[in-house]
Amino acid sequence: MSQIKIVRIHNELLGTYGDQxxxxxxxxxxxxxxxxxxxxxxxxxxxxxxxxDIYLLGGAEDAAQLLSLEALQRGDxxxxxxxxxxxxxxxxxxxxxxxIIGNRFVANGQEVDGLGLLDVTSVPGDKRFVGDIKTxxxxxxxxLTGFENHMGRTILxxxxxxxxxxxxxxxxxxxxxxxxxxxxxxxxxxxxxxxARNPEFADLLLTRATGRKYAQITDPLxxxxxxxxxxxx
Amino acid sequence: xxxxxxxxxxxxxALLSKKLLRRTGETIAGRVxxxxxxxxxxxxxxxxxxxxxxxxxxxxxTTKALVSIISKLGxxxxxxxxxxxxxxxxxxxxxxxxxxxxxxxELHLSxxxxxxxxxxxxxxxxxxxxxxxxxxxxxxxxxxxxxxxAAPETLFVGDIDDPFVxxxxxxxxxxxxxxxxxxxxxxxxxxxxxxxxxKWIRNNYKCACGLSNSNxxxxxxxxxxxxxxxxxxxxxxxxxGAKPIAIDEKSLERSVDQIRKGVKANIRLTKNPxxxxxxxxxxxxxxxxxxxxxxxVDGIDTSWLWDISFSGLSGKRIVVCGERALDIAYRxxxxxxxAEIASNFDDAMAKFESGADVHVLAAYTAFHELVNS
Numbered sequence: 349m350s351q352i353k354i355v356r357i358h359n360e361l362l363g364t365y366g367d368q369x370x371x372x373x374x375x376x377x378x379x380x381x382x383x384x385x386x387x388x389x390x391x392x393x394x395x396x397x398x399x400x401d402i403y404l405l406g407g408a409e410d411a412a413q414l415l416s417l418e419a420l421q422r423g424d425x426x427x428x429x430x431x432x433x434x435x436x437x438x439x440x441x442x443x444x445x446x447x448i449i450g451n452r453f454v455a456n457g458q459e460v461d462g463l464g465l466l467d468v469t470s471v472p473g474d475k476r477f478v479g480d481i482k483t484x485x486x487x488x489x490x491x492l493t494g495f496e497n498h499m500g501r502t503i504l505x506x507x508x509x510x511x512x513x514x515x516x517x518x519x520x521x522x523x524x525x526x527x528x529x530x531x532x533x534x535x536x537x538x539x540x541x542x543x544a545r546n547p548e549f550a551d552l553l554l555t556r557a558t559g560r561k562y563a564q565i566t567d568p569l570x571x572x573x574x575x576x577x578x579x580x581x
Numbered sequence: 582x583x584x585x586x587x588x589x590x591x592x593x594x595a596l597l598s599k600k601l602l603r604r605t606g607e608t609i610a611g612r613v614x615x616x617x618x619x620x621x622x623x624x625x626x627x628x629x630x631x632x633x634x635x636x637x638x639x640x641x642x643t644t645k646a647l648v649s650i651i652s653k654l655g656x657x658x659x660x661x662x663x664x665x666x667x668x669x670x671x672x673x674x675x676x677x678x679x680x681x682x683x684x685x686x687e688l689h690l691s692x693x694x695x696x697x698x699x700x701x702x703x704x705x706x707x708x709x710x711x712x713x714x715x716x717x718x719x720x721x722x723x724x725x726x727x728x729x730x731a732a733p734e735t736l737f738v739g740d741i742d743d744p745f746v747x748x749x750x751x752x753x754x755x756x757x758x759x760x761x762x763x764x765x766x767x768x769x770x771x772x773x774x775x776x777x778x779x780k781w782i783r784n785n786y787k788c789a790c791g792l793s794n795s796n797x798x799x800x801x802x803x804x805x806x807x808x809x810x811x812x813x814x815x816x817x818x819x820x821x822g823a824k825p826i827a828i829d830e831k832s833l834e835r836s837v838d839q840i841r842k843g844v845k846a847n848i849r850l851t852k853n854p855x856x857x858x859x860x861x862x863x864x865x866x867x868x869x870x871x872x873x874x875x876x877x878v879d880g881i882d883t884s885w886l887w888d889i890s891f892s893g894l895s896g897k898r899i900v901v902c903g904e905r906a907l908d909i910a911y912r913x914x915x916x917x918x919x920a921e922i923a924s925n926f927d928d929a930m931a932k933f934e935s936g937a938d939v940h941v942l943a944a945y946t947a948f949h950e951l952v953n954s
Contacts, residue, residue, distance in 0.1 A: 360770040364709060364718070366884025369912070376915045392770070392778050409717040411776040456776070478713045479881070495882040497712060539884045544911060573911045 367406025405445025483512025494538025611668030636705025
């Protein structure tokens with residue numbers, strides 16, 4: 349595969365915390381691997397493309413989160429996501445996006461059903477977690493850094509695995525784990541954007557999306573940045 | 582403790598702070614005053630005609646413009662530059678005056694309105710900024726709307742092209758709704774009034790719930806942020822019977838010219854996606870230095886750098902520095918712009934030829950350090 353399609357879902361709604369950068373980092377890293385990436389921005393009124401390789405969701409405020417959920421439940425969209433998962437596409441969902449793809453969450457005091465793509469349930473806590481976060485992920489085999497800014501407390505069901513073990517910060521609210529993973533579906537509370545802070549994770553997503561193993565790329569600045577953040581957090 | 586005695590002690594502490602610590606002393610005075618006399622703001626506000634200025638961007642320069650407009654009508658007290666929390670307000674009000682023009686932080690506006698009972702509140706704009714502290718834009722907008730509805734004696738003036746400002750003005754008993762013919766808003770996808778998807782046609786929005794910028798009380802031509810803020814300052818001035826000032830955009834932008842290492846630097850304050858986007862438009866030359874810090878007032882998270890398109894810098898010579906130079910360097914790198922990384926500002930300036938013109942965009946803390954050094 350020398351071309352991939354990156355679907356940035358509802359950036360206008362899920363772009364409040366900088367997560368739109370994840371798409372740009374993927375496109376940039378893909379180039380190093382000789383892959384042409386095409387970023388498709390899907391807005392509230394659009395249908396999801398059926399042939400995406402990586403679907404991205406970001407953080408949002410409550411009202412925007414509910415609108416995004418509503419749009420993803422509309423028409424054939426949820427079915428398109430299920431079929432994408434079937435064929436091995438990658439989903440990366442951050443913060444409000446992570447809650448959206450779970451079973452249930454609460455926004456604006458309203459408890460709603462999520463998309464049910466990840467076996468997690470989120471409820472608001474009484475304290476907002478704001479600050480740097482560092483985790484180590486057995487799924488990835490390396491440390492991740494990011495920034496969290498949320499009130500969510502997320503409980504994992506039996507079919508989801510924790511994405512990262514918290515070293516610094518709060519993650520899912522227990523200060524033990526952050527996010528969840530199931531196959532190629534990744535959920536996390538980490539902004540930064542997470543793929544800018546952790547370029548190896550971007551490479552892993554590209555590998556998963558294409559089914560190919562890529563040689564390690566040389567991008568000293570990316571490495572310097574990621575290493576520095578891991579050292580200071 | 583009596584108010585007069587508290588003021589005396591507050592002024593004395595400011596003097597000590599100035600003499601012994603060589604600080605400006607203004608915020609110390611406000612802090613001490615509020616500690617000794619918590620109701621100082623409401624007491625001192627009595628008998629003064631008060632104007633509050635709030636918004637994400639342009640507070641300081643608009644406050645300055647308003648001071649120059651209002652000063653033709655009588656004596657004016659004002660906040661120490663950039664000190665926009667309650668202590669800055671208290672410090673400003675210690676001065677005897679007919680008027681007070683106060684710059685007020687977005688999150689602190691409610692309390693200041695409650696206590697100072699301003700005649701006029703000018704709301705400039707509301708966009709994402711310091712989300713580690715503000716958390717959500719809507720949270721700030723809701724506070725504004727709530728305090729507007731609780732202040733029937735106050736006139737709220739603002740730019741309704743910004744849906745968050747419109748929401749606050751709609752909640753006020755008295756408002757002067759200004760439009761500049763519409764403008765895009767980065768956080769405008771959701772109607773702040775009803776939570777539905779907000780319908781935009783080009784630069785104008787109209788929601789089924791009624792929130793819209795199509796029915797202003799006054800319309801002006803579109804222009805830069807600095808022009809809009811000065812125009813609104815004139816509207817406020819007119820309410821008190823003051824003559825409008827000529828709008829000089831250059832002097833309204835918060836920028837300072839300095840010569841550093843033989844290089845001519847135009848240093849401009851930039852602190853969030855909206856102000857960066859505005860400032861990037863002003864870079865006409867070939868050289869730029871970008872300084873990024875992430876202290877409390879800068880915003881401790883740098884994710885927002887990814888909200889900004891830096892593509893206009895392509896082909897220019899870019900040097901970055903500051904505590905988070907690597908964050909900006911990597912963000913530019915991914916956009917295809919390779920910046921040189923300097924260890925500090927002087928080192929950055931030394932990279933340019935003597936006599937070169939350099940645009941400097943500086944984070945809040947960096948700007949203040951450079952301007953005060």
